[in-house]
Amino acid sequence: MSSQTDDRSAQEKALAVERDVGNFSYETSYDFDAGKGLSERTIDYICDVKGEPDWMREFRKKALKVFNDKPMPSSWASPDLANIDFDRISYYMAKGRPSRSWDEVPDEVKKTFERLGVPEKERAFLAGVEAQFDSESSYSSMKEELAKQGVIFVSSSEGLMKHPEIFRQWFGKVIPIGDNKFSALNSAVFSGGSFIYIPKGVKLKQPLQAYFRINAEEMGQFERTLIIADEGAEMMYMEGCTAPQYETSALHSAVVELVALKGAKIQYVTVQNWSASVFNLVTKRGLALEDAEIRWIDCNIGSRLTMKYPAVVLRGERARGEVLSIALAHDGQHQDTGSKMIHAADNTSSNIVSKSISIGKGRATYRGMVQMPRHLKNCKNNTECDALLINTNSRTDTYPAIVVRGEGNSVQHEASVSKVSEEQIFYMQQRGIPEAEAMSLAVNGFVNDLVREFPMEYSVELRRLIDLEMEGSVG
Amino acid sequence: MSLNINNLSVSIAERQILKDFNLSVSRGEVHAIMGPNGTGKSTLAKALAAHPDYTVTGGTALLDGAEIIGLEPDAVARLGLFMAFQYPVEIPGVSIANFIRAALTARLKESGGDFSATAYYKALYAQMDALKIPREFTSRSVNVGFSGGEKKRCDILQMAMLKPSYAILDETDSGLDIDALRIVADGVNHMRGPGTGFVIITHYQRLLNYIKPDYVHVMYGGRIVKSGGAELALELEEKGYGWVEKEFGVLV
Numbered sequence: 001m002s003s004q005t006d007d008r009s010a011q012e013k014a015l016a017v018e019r020d021v022g023n024f025s026y027e028t029s030y031d032f033d034a035g036k037g038l039s040e041r042t043i044d045y046i047c048d049v050k051g052e053p054d055w056m057r058e059f060r061k062k063a064l065k066v067f068n069d070k071p072m073p074s075s076w077a078s079p080d081l082a083n084i085d086f087d088r089i090s091y092y093m094a095k096g097r098p099s100r101s102w103d104e105v106p107d108e109v110k111k112t113f114e115r116l117g118v119p120e121k122e123r124a125f126l127a128g129v130e131a132q133f134d135s136e137s138s139y140s141s142m143k144e145e146l147a148k149q150g151v152i153f154v155s156s157s158e159g160l161m162k163h164p165e166i167f168r169q170w171f172g173k174v175i176p177i178g179d180n181k182f183s184a185l186n187s188a189v190f191s192g193g194s195f196i197y198i199p200k201g202v203k204l205k206q207p208l209q210a211y212f213r214i215n216a217e218e219m220g221q222f223e224r225t226l227i228i229a230d231e232g233a234e235m236m237y238m239e240g241c242t243a244p245q246y247e248t249s250a251l252h253s254a255v256v257e258l259v260a261l262k263g264a265k266i267q268y269v270t271v272q273n274w275s276a277s278v279f280n281l282v283t284k285r286g287l288a289l290e291d292a293e294i295r296w297i298d299c300n301i302g303s304r305l306t307m308k309y310p311a312v313v314l315r316g317e318r319a320r321g322e323v324l325s326i327a328l329a330h331d332g333q334h335q336d337t338g339s340k341m342i343h344a345a346d347n348t349s350s351n352i353v354s355k356s357i358s359i360g361k362g363r364a365t366y367r368g369m370v371q372m373p374r375h376l377k378n379c380k381n382n383t384e385c386d387a388l389l390i391n392t393n394s395r396t397d398t399y400p401a402i403v404v405r406g407e408g409n410s411v412q413h414e415a416s417v418s419k420v421s422e423e424q425i426f427y428m429q430q431r432g433i434p435e436a437e438a439m440s441l442a443v444n445g446f447v448n449d450l451v452r453e454f455p456m457e458y459s460v461e462l463r464r465l466i467d468l469e470m471e472g473s474v475g
Numbered sequence: 476m477s478l479n480i481n482n483l484s485v486s487i488a489e490r491q492i493l494k495d496f497n498l499s500v501s502r503g504e505v506h507a508i509m510g511p512n513g514t515g516k517s518t519l520a521k522a523l524a525a526h527p528d529y530t531v532t533g534g535t536a537l538l539d540g541a542e543i544i545g546l547e548p549d550a551v552a553r554l555g556l557f558m559a560f561q562y563p564v565e566i567p568g569v570s571i572a573n574f575i576r577a578a579l580t581a582r583l584k585e586s587g588g589d590f591s592a593t594a595y596y597k598a599l600y601a602q603m604d605a606l607k608i609p610r611e612f613t614s615r616s617v618n619v620g621f622s623g624g625e626k627k628r629c630d631i632l633q634m635a636m637l638k639p640s641y642a643i644l645d646e647t648d649s650g651l652d653i654d655a656l657r658i659v660a661d662g663v664n665h666m667r668g669p670g671t672g673f674v675i676i677t678h679y680q681r682l683l684n685y686i687k688p689d690y691v692h693v694m695y696g697g698r699i700v701k702s703g704g705a706e707l708a709l710e711l712e713e714k715g716y717g718w719v720e721k722e723f724g725v726l727v
């Protein structure tokens with residue numbers, strides 16, 4: 001290492017290579033393909049293929065109109081949004097037949113699977129070599145167990161068709177069509193995602209994983225998930241994985257609605273590792289009634305632009321909401337994340353901890369909103385957002401909580417920006433630790449207390465992923 | 476086996492600090508380096524440890540025969556060079572136990588050895604007890620919120636665990652209370668033996684009462700201007716550096 005500028009260009013070179021790792025795609029042929037572009041015909045196609053009831057067709061068409069009418073958020077959002085070409089996107093593809101073999105999977109990707117310790121049987125699916133993830137063996141015993149307890153865990157399409165009474169009661173209620181342009185888009189063309197209902201008092205010990213019922217259709221870019229935990233029920237849901245996945249589309253726009261009825265607890269865990277070409281624009285919101293608790297635990301790595309601000313509406317007294325998030329932005333990536341806490345009852349409390357890591361020209365933005373109207377009593381919010389910069393090119397912005405609050409409510413807000421300094425790296429290297437490893441130690445140290453909140457298998461994978469990311473970030 | 480520094484010239488930010496610096500330290504020897512502020516003592520330590528800010532413009536440094544100039548800092552460290560920092564750095568979120576473990580496993584990766592967690596903790600606790608570092612420090616982040624003296628002891632703990640063949644202690648005595656000074660000196664004396672060569676940079680004769688040096692060197696203007704035995708330190712303590720300046724000032 002002769003000088004800093006050399007360092008940086010070496011680093012940039014390394015990053016360019018690294019970025020391609022998660023970035024692979026193939027041609028696939030589908031039995032059902034709505035073609036490119038979006039119109040009422042696209043929606044009719046989707047509804048016909050899926051055999052959906054009329055109310056859903058109307059819902060989708062109404063959403064399409066809202067989507068078309070709503071301007072792109074421009075005053076505050078990234079101007080990069082303007083680069084999404086909606087006419088070149090395929091909105092519905094199902095029953096894909098992979099026409100490739102394991103040999104065609106890039107070596108880099110295979111190596112990454114290995115390094116991350118992705119189980120053998122999952123690799124072929126993630127790489128798009130198999131259309132179906134063979135989960136039957138691991139899932140069937142669990143499915144029985146769940147059925148016995150009256151738990152419903154199906155795809156959103158199946159939920160709509162087979163459980164219309166619960167589905168319709170809550171669908172689109174937490175996140176209305178017009179919440180934002182992308183929730184409208186999702187409402188118009190969604191496919192895939194999960195529908196889950198946990199009956200009164202049922203407390204699930206094992207987390208439910210999207211994995212168990214995922215297939216090529218469900219890999220969809222417009223997932224729609226609805227989870228209802230009835231009174232006193234408890235559950236944890238996990239989605240995503242740290243491994244790179246082959247990309248079917250450059251735009252992912254999911255909507256996730258959670259409903260925690262009286263005394264229920266929902267934890268929603270996400271770990272996503274997007275390739276650098278993807279726009280990931282997600283709307284996630286939970287509704288917590290009396291004594292209920294909703295926690296979003298969220299880790300976003302990669303993508304060209306991620307916009308995601310998980311929210312909790314604290315509708316019942318003593319409801320609790322929490323958002324714990326980690327975002328990692330490499331060169332050329334922008335993580336625009338944050339959280340919303342909407343207090344709507346007395347004695348509600350919320351906690352937000354956000355940690356972002358920016359590497360190279362990577363950019364991380366935090367946006368927070370805490371609403372605590374004056375008429376409410378004894379509400380509490382704690383917000384902590386910390387940013388770590390890996391080199392001086394990195395940029396981080398914090399748009400702190402917009403707070404409306406009355407007397408007797410309390411809000412705490414702490415923010416910090418720190419750097420992994422050359423002196424820290426040197427100190428670690430002087431003990432014999434290679435530069436990349438020193439970097440991951442520092443980064444892991446930064447996110448340590450949050451990583452601990454992830455379920456065991458995720459936290460192990462997450463640490464490995466951070467190691468891999470750091471390896472790619474030093475020259 | 477020795478650490479041989481020949482005609483080493485080092486600059487920082489275009490300014491030359493070390494000029495044709497020469498020193499040879501054999502394993503088993505203890506060398507003390509004394510000298511006025513800003514004369515280049517820390518520069519010597521950091522340049523040998525391959526700190527990226529320091530540019531070696533000439534000369535060589537052979538560690539047991541292997542050239543270390545031009546290597547990455549971690550490679551130099553794994554070859555056996557340890558440096559206790561004048562100002563140890565804080566590393567938030569990285570516990571002492573995990574940090575030393577990472578340093579050890581980096582060495583094992585190279586040698587192909589196996590890591591045993593039980594043996595590791597046994598050794599770690601033994602060294603901590605010897606240095607009177609409370610055991611709960613294992614889970615504290617490296618140097619974060621440590622007092623000055625605790626930081627120095629933490630560096631010595633790392634040295635004791637990593638067992639380097641050459642150790643440069645840069646003002647490890649500064650900031651230590653009288654008891655801590657003795658504890659740290661005991662730690663060094665304990666390691667003293669045919670396996671390790673020490674370079675001890677200090678301003679105070681007092682440390683050398685506890686760690687008897689084989690050689691004392693006076694550094695001035697980026698090079699060693701006078702060498703002697705332990706008695707030289709006493710002489711310096713008594714007379715200060717004024718005479719050095721008079722005698723060698725022309726060189727600067």
Ligand SMILES: Nc1ncnc2c1ncn2[C@@H]1O[C@H](COP(=O)(O)OP(=O)(O)OP(=O)(O)O)[C@@H](O)[C@H]1O
Binds near residue numbers: 492511512514518561
């Ligand atoms: N990063 C830097 N940029 C510019 N000059 C530096 C830098 N680091 C050190 N120097 C200069 O190099 C010279 C030697 O510094 P060095 O730290 O080696 O001295 P020292 O002998 O260890 O002094 P002390 O006894 O005070 O610790 C000093 O004049 C110092 O100001």
Ligand SMILES: [Mg+2]
Binds near residue numbers: 646
């Ligand atoms: Mg110094």
